[in-house]
Amino acid sequence: MTRGDGLDFSTLLAASVHDMKNSIGMVVHLIEEVRERVAGQEEDFGQLQFEAARLNNALIQLMTLYKLEQSQYEAPLQETFLDEFIEDVVVMNRPFLAPHGVGIEQVADPQLAWSFDRALVQGVISSVLSNVIRYGDGQVCATARQLRLAADEKDGYLRLTVEDDGPGFPEALVGPLEAHRMGVDFISGSTGFGLYFALQVARLHGEGERRGHIRLSNGGALGGGCFELFLP
Numbered sequence: 001m002t003r004g005d006g007l008d009f010s011t012l013l014a015a016s017v018h019d020m021k022n023s024i025g026m027v028v029h030l031i032e033e034v035r036e037r038v039a040g041q042e043e044d045f046g047q048l049q050f051e052a053a054r055l056n057n058a059l060i061q062l063m064t065l066y067k068l069e070q071s072q073y074e075a076p077l078q079e080t081f082l083d084e085f086i087e088d089v090v091v092m093n094r095p096f097l098a099p100h101g102v103g104i105e106q107v108a109d110p111q112l113a114w115s116f117d118r119a120l121v122q123g124v125i126s127s128v129l130s131n132v133i134r135y136g137d138g139q140v141c142a143t144a145r146q147l148r149l150a151a152d153e154k155d156g157y158l159r160l161t162v163e164d165d166g167p168g169f170p171e172a173l174v175g176p177l178e179a180h181r182m183g184v185d186f187i188s189g190s191t192g193f194g195l196y197f198a199l200q201v202a203r204l205h206g207e208g209e210r211r212g213h214i215r216l217s218n219g220g221a222l223g224g225g226c227f228e229l230f231l232p
Helices: 009-037 042-069 082-100 118-135 193-204
Strands: 078-081 103-108 113-116 139-147 157-164 213-218 225-231
Touching: 009 042, 042 082, 042 118, 042 193, 078 082, 082 103, 082 118, 082 139, 118 139, 118 157, 118 193, 118 225, 193 213, 193 225
Parallel strands: 103 139
Antiparallel strands: 078 113, 139 157, 157 225, 213 225
């Protein structure tokens, strides 16, 4: 079949991802139902639920990127109180992190509110938190603060930070994420997909010439990796 004989590959991929996402959603639901009926297997079910949810999130990210590429997605910006936002993200991810002994600290001014695409940013922060299970040692801190990057800025940026106590990011990725080329690491199995998605979400938020951006560093409050998302 030639290109002119039917749908192009991106359209077929999008349709397949949609079907897979529905199936994974059913699997996540069934895991939760079985988990409630079976005692003494909390850790195993927790890991199974985590992997299913992680796969589901990856499919959602892939569908979102497809819609962005096809100009089919418009970010619904909504004013959000950051203490509630951080709390929601923590509550959503705690069932996956707790069985692995990961403790989460959260810091946000209850008076701080910002307008952004809540669903997409929540997906980015959740993806970063899920990596703590694989790379962190047991502690993570999620913070939200307002920050002025230049003296003449009126409102500055919202800075969402996730820090952990793991080994940190590879030196090749440290700094502004826009400055690095992301590719496949055959040793670690990393494709850079999660960071690519996060970068596209950041760029989706803009005000005039200012755009959202991401910075990675090592050290921070917990001595490990530090992920920073800046939204104007």
